[in-house]
Amino acid sequence: MLRLALATLRSRAGAFAATFTALLLAAAVVSACGVLLESGLRSALPPERYDKAPVIVAASPSAELEVKSADGSLYRSAQPLPERSRLDASLADAIAAIDGVTSVVPDRRATVRLLAGGRSVTGANGAVPQAHTWESRVLGGYHLTAGHRPETSRQVVLDADLAERAGLRVGDDVRLMSTATPLTFEVTGLVTLDRGRTPRQSVLFASTAAVEKLAPASRTSVDAFGVLTAPGTPTGPVAEQIEKTLKNTNASVYTGGGRGEAEFTDVAVGAAALVELATAIGGNVMLVAVFVLCATTSLAIRHRRREMALLRAIGTTPGQLHRMIAAESALAGLTAGVLGCPLGVGVVSWLSGQFAGRGIVPPDFQPVIGPLPFLTAVTATVLTAMGAAWFAARRAARIRPTEALREAAAEPDRLGRGRLVAGGVLLTLAVSVLGLGLAYRTDFMTLVGMANSLVLVLVMAAAVLGPVLTRAATALLAPLMLRTGVAGWLAAANSRAHAARTAAAVTPLILAVSFAATVVFTQTTQLDRSAQEIRSGTMADQVLTSAAGVSPDLARRAAALPGVSAATGVVRSRAVGVGSLLGTEETVSLTAQGLQPSALSATVDLDAREGDLADLAPDTVALSTTASSWLGLGVGDRAHLYLGDGTPFTGKVIAVYGRGLGFADLTFDHDLLLSHTTAGVDHSVLVRSGSRSGDVADQLSTLARAYPGTALSGALAADDLVAEQRAMAWVNYVVVGLIIAYTALTVVNTQAMNTASRQREFALLRLTGATRAQLLGMVRRESAAVVIVGAVLGTLLAAPPLALVALALTGGPMPTVPVPGWLAIVGTTGLLAVAGALLPSRLMLRARPVDAIGTKD
Numbered sequence: 025m026l027r028l029a030l031a032t033l034r035s036r037a038g039a040f041a042a043t044f045t046a047l048l049l050a051a052a053v054v055s056a057c058g059v060l061l062e063s064g065l066r067s068a069l070p071p072e073r074y075d076k077a078p079v080i081v082a083a084s085p086s087a088e089l090e091v092k093s094a095d096g097s098l099y100r101s102a103q104p105l106p107e108r109s110r111l112d113a114s115l116a117d118a119i120a121a122i123d124g125v126t127s128v129v130p131d132r133r134a135t136v137r138l139l140a141g142g143r144s145v146t147g148a149n150g151a152v153p154q155a156h157t158w159e160s161r162v163l164g165g166y167h168l169t170a171g172h173r174p175e176t177s178r179q180v181v182l183d184a185d186l187a188e189r190a191g192l193r194v195g196d197d198v199r200l201m202s203t204a205t206p207l208t209f210e211v212t213g214l215v216t217l218d219r220g221r222t223p224r225q226s227v228l229f230a231s232t233a234a235v236e237k238l239a240p241a242s243r244t245s246v247d248a249f250g251v252l253t254a255p256g257t258p259t260g261p262v263a264e265q266i267e268k269t270l271k272n273t274n275a276s277v278y279t280g281g282g283r284g285e286a287e288f289t290d291v292a293v294g295a296a297a298l299v300e301l302a303t304a305i306g307g308n309v310m311l312v313a314v315f316v317l318c319a320t321t322s323l324a325i326r327h328r329r330r331e332m333a334l335l336r337a338i339g340t341t342p343g344q345l346h347r348m349i350a351a352e353s354a355l356a357g358l359t360a361g362v363l364g365c366p367l368g369v370g371v372v373s374w375l376s377g378q379f380a381g382r383g384i385v386p387p388d389f390q391p392v393i394g395p396l397p398f399l400t401a402v403t404a405t406v407l408t409a410m411g412a413a414w415f416a417a418r419r420a421a422r423i424r425p426t427e428a429l430r431e432a433a434a435e436p437d438r439l440g441r442g443r444l445v446a447g448g449v450l451l452t453l454a455v456s457v458l459g460l461g462l463a464y465r466t467d468f469m470t471l472v473g474m475a476n477s478l479v480l481v482l483v484m485a486a487a488v489l490g491p492v493l494t495r496a497a498t499a500l501l502a503p504l505m506l507r508t509g510v511a512g513w514l515a516a517a518n519s520r521a522h523a524a525r526t527a528a529a530v531t532p533l534i535l536a537v538s539f540a541a542t543v544v545f546t547q548t549t550q551l552d553r554s555a556q557e558i559r560s561g562t563m564a565d566q567v568l569t570s571a572a573g574v575s576p577d578l579a580r581r582a583a584a585l586p587g588v589s590a591a592t593g594v595v596r597s598r599a600v601g602v603g604s605l606l607g608t609e610e611t612v613s614l615t616a617q618g619l620q621p622s623a624l625s626a627t628v629d630l631d632a633r634e635g636d637l638a639d640l641a642p643d644t645v646a647l648s649t650t651a652s653s654w655l656g657l658g659v660g661d662r663a664h665l666y667l668g669d670g671t672p673f674t675g676k677v678i679a680v681y682g683r684g685l686g687f688a689d690l691t692f693d694h695d696l697l698l699s700h701t702t703a704g705v706d707h708s709v710l711v712r713s714g715s716r717s718g719d720v721a722d723q724l725s726t727l728a729r730a731y732p733g734t735a736l737s738g739a740l741a742a743d744d745l746v747a748e749q750r751a752m753a754w755v756n757y758v759v760v761g762l763i764i765a766y767t768a769l770t771v772v773n774t775q776a777m778n779t780a781s782r783q784r785e786f787a788l789l790r791l792t793g794a795t796r797a798q799l800l801g802m803v804r805r806e807s808a809a810v811v812i813v814g815a816v817l818g819t820l821l822a823a824p825p826l827a828l829v830a831l832a833l834t835g836g837p838m839p840t841v842p843v844p845g846w847l848a849i850v851g852t853t854g855l856l857a858v859a860g861a862l863l864p865s866r867l868m869l870r871a872r873p874v875d876a877i878g879t880k881d
Contacts, residue, residue: 043321043409044356046769050313051364051405053762056371057306058397064298066392067291071283072223073156073164077129077250078259080163080278081119081266082286083109085293087600087666091609103600103611104296107668108289108702110245111275119249122265124257129250131160132232134239135703137572137733139199139206140190144572144733147186147226149387151290152572152703155180155200155238158229161215163250166227170194171213177233181213186226200228202238203704204577205730209234224288224388239704248286274670294385301384301755308759310404311480312539316532316769317412321353325413349413357409361402368401369393375758382754443488450485454478454824461828471832475825479542482821486534490527494519497813498526505809511801514794518802519809526810529857532771533814534821536853540760541822544849545841546829547753550685552840553833557631557686564627564710566724570734573705576698578731582711583623585723589714590626592619593706595698597668599690603654612654616668617688618697627710630687635659635679637691645675646691648684652677665690667700685833764852771853772860779803779864786865790873800865807861811854819846 074080086102093099116128134155138145147153158174158181166183171194174180180200182192192198192211199206209230217223236243253262263277270277278286285292325332335345372391379385461474486493498519505512505519519526568574568582579593595618603612619628621640630637630646637646645663647655657663657677665673681691698704713720721736728734786799830839 043317043773044360046313046316047357047360047405047409048364048367049762049765049769050309050317050408051361051401052367052371053309054306054404055365055368055397055401056375057302057309058400059368059372059391059393060298060302060375061306062394062397063389063392064295064302067295067298067389068281069224069284069288069291070281071164071287072217072221072225073131073160073166073227074248074250074278074283074287075163075165075218077163077283078253078279079251079263079266080248080283080286081111081115081251081270081275082248082278083111083274084276084670085109085285085289087611087670089600089602089611089666091602091611093608101611103613103666104293105289105600105666105668105670106293106598106613107670107700108247109274109669109671110241110247111249111273113244113246115270115273115275116246116249118269119251119266122262122269124253124262124265125251126254127252129160129163129252130157130246131163131248131250132157132235132239132242133247134202134235134242135705136228136238137201137206138186138190138228139201139732140192142732145186145190147189148223149225151225151387153186153226153228155202155228155230155235157232157235159232160250161229162252165218165221166215166229167218169214169216171211174212174229174231174234177231177237178207178209179212179230180209180234181215181229182211183223183227184214184216185222186228187211187214189226199732200238201575201732203240203575205575206732207237241699241704288386290386294389297384298379301379305755305759305762309762310408312535312762313408314412316535317408318415321409321412321415322528325349346414350410353409353413354406357406358402360409361405364405365398365401368398378754378758384755444492447485447489447492450481450488454481454485457481458824458828461831471828475542475546475828475832478828479538479822479825482824483535483538486538486817486821487531490531493817494527494530494813497530497817498809501809501812505805508805509801510794511798512805514789514798514802515805515809519806526806526813529771529810529861530814530817533810533853533857534818536764536771537815537818537849538821540764540849541819541841541846542825542829543756543760544845545822545826545839547756548842548845549826549830549833549839551753554685557683561629561631561683561686562627562710563625563629564712566711566713566721567737568709568711568724568728568734569707569737570731572733573703573707574709574734575731576704576706578727578734579620579706579709581727582709582724585720585727587714587720587723588711590623590712592623592627592710593694593698594619594708594710595694595701595705596688596707597697597701599668599673600666601651601655601664604656614651614654614665614689616690616692616697618692618694620694623710623712624691626712628687629683630679630691631682633680633682635677637679637681639678640691640693641678642693642696643675644678644693645673646679646681647677648687648689649680649682650684651689652680654689667697669700669702671700764849771857776860776864779861779868783868783871786868787871787873790869796869799869800862803861803865804858807858810861811850811857814857815850815854818850 071080084105086104088100088102090098091101113130116130119125120128135152136155138147138153145153168181169184171181180198182190182198187193190198194211194213196211197208198211199208201207215229230238251262251266253259259279263279267277276286332345372393376385376389376391380387380389457474457478461471461478498516502516502519505516568578574593576593576595579591582588583591597616597618598613599616600611600613602609604610619640621638624630624637624640630648632646633649635646640646645665647657647663652658655663659677659680661677663673663675663677665675667673698706711720711724724736728736789799790796826839826841827837830837
């Protein structure tokens, strides 16, 4: 069988080209997603500031929640925290009492903006510099290279790289700003890492009093404790004893390479996002790959019906046919898998840059490349190829030889009973899913999950019932084609007589249009709805913003200006809770905002549906309709959440509002949420002028100049608020691009193979009087019919899932469908379908009919 498979591959290289290319692309994408997945799981970086401390004690970077699976069993699920958690400073005494510990060094930190020469200086990797206490320098590999240590509360030491970025030297003055107006400090020294390494995170060192001035929260809490042990003391037993001592706190103990995880908390957040995205992209690509490979393999086998029939007629058993086809597929899959893996490295490089540019992973993210993703990609490619081939060849290997010869001579008139039954079951399932979605129209997670399932079921039904749908569609188009002369008459006759061939060309178009439309227009609906909610819900007429965050003092000072009726800082973060989807619980990360209760109603209109937002207080929370659906909570219930830094929060739900997409899923008291953020700054300040406001804008502009980098505008920028949604939309657009690439390959291959198999038909038509122009006209009309049928059916199949998505997002069944976007999807695949048929036709029609009539199939 292997020798026969090799001979078949050599003689039918063109027929296997599309299948091989699809497998190659699958191997590249799967290996790339595997590398990203492994990188997310093995994303730890070596420590820098904690390099000299054998043990680091820091708050856990994730929240662990107990959730219930579908079978009722309970398990713990961890959710990464977006804010840096802090530890109670009093824990130092308990750690110091442990045997083997010589000293405990607290690490206090303040996020600052460094202002030099009238500009804001960013640190390494575009991050904001971090100020630390001078005493914590002993924990890491920094040593003084110029000047001296800070001796007063207005002196700082910069790392040499940060000083070079700012153009500062020892003796210069520098301004630092955190949560108040800038303070001026003298640069008294410079530090560098061991061996002159460039730090990943730009730092500066100041006295404890200065850090506490920049970050008041550091007076009672610390970011971490560095634990120094006596020389020769084993690290393991000390770490175990610390864990036992602090087991009832939120502290985690880190040793060895894990100390980098405690130092660089952004890596853990980016790693979690990377794992989720790699899984989603890889899953979608493999799903489409299975569809594409089944379609291309089925078509290739359909065009080998005569060969299969002859093999069966001369005594070849079904098992031998299966083994031959499996061997062909395995060889193609193995070759494509091996060649596709190097392409996956290029895909990883491109995706890494795109993810970093959109803030999904840190700017300095470096993928971890090991052998496991490539072995997985090759294995998955081979198994997928063999599975698709087995599925496509099962009928050819099962039917009797005489029946096989008869089917090779003429296309069957009707679908088999098995396909009709399967199609009916799929359609029934689709109707059931749609009905359930309409019944659960208030449950956001259920609707979105059902929409994703519905489009898959509908596409499968269309693939199974393709010939039936194609016959019905071409029957409607036939009168139009008949009016276009001889070429139209030939096109109509061919479409009716060869419904299976036409269906093979239509199915990938349906797949491309329906999948792409569902994904793209889900994003456009969400983004459009978010922008609408922001525009309609913003009551403030002046907005103060800054790229690095706005000082909380600014809102208080703005509220005191004459002519200002209300002002509130807006702090943004996330919170973690337990959501439910069809009886299965899972952890969910929800967007959160903090507003001053006294200014809330005057500055924003969140469209309260239940309860009263005026009751917002530090021990209460308001939920969007989406969050209410996810969490299964209503007005009067007690919400159990974890704030962005992992602090447990239990509060009464006082309202449910409708504009969660534009603003946030959760609304907290401003000061409460601010105290649990890493930077401790506002995202913006919303200002509402009074009825006799006077020149409020001039007063606000004057005030903003006291906080460098702060800008005044007359409206809340929708693009800034939906930046995270746009980043996630881009990821989905990548998935759409891969889907279109796959299906485009299938469209071109299907049309080319269908056309190439008609060489004798074209020759016979020319010998009976048809001209070359008439045959090309026939092919053009057939291609146009394929495009029209594929576009219409694909759009119709996308409509029910999009209606469910629109119900979930907007409360109505109409999604936002930009016409240019729909035309781009249909036009791209349509042009490829036409080109895939016309180019081979032109090439075949160059041959003389008398020569072509004798060509073998």
